[in-house]
Amino acid sequence: MPIYEYVCQKCEKRFDALRSMSEADAAIPCESCGSERTSRAISVFFAQSGGKVVAGSNGNCGSCTTNSCSSCGI
8 A cells, every 4th residue: 555645734734644545535634633624745755776866865955856966965
């Protein structure tokens, strides 16, 4: 089952949930405030092989889009 990322429209908390693909867009209560005013967020993935980033960023900076980033040095 995939992990989906959600955001609460009431408290702005972001949280993850392990759900089937058929449940991805179904209502889910916020784990922080309990509100059902939540929506699935667009999220990116990260992959690493042999210690080298092969997809996504390593989270060190928001501008990383490749394996070689001039702003954070990876």
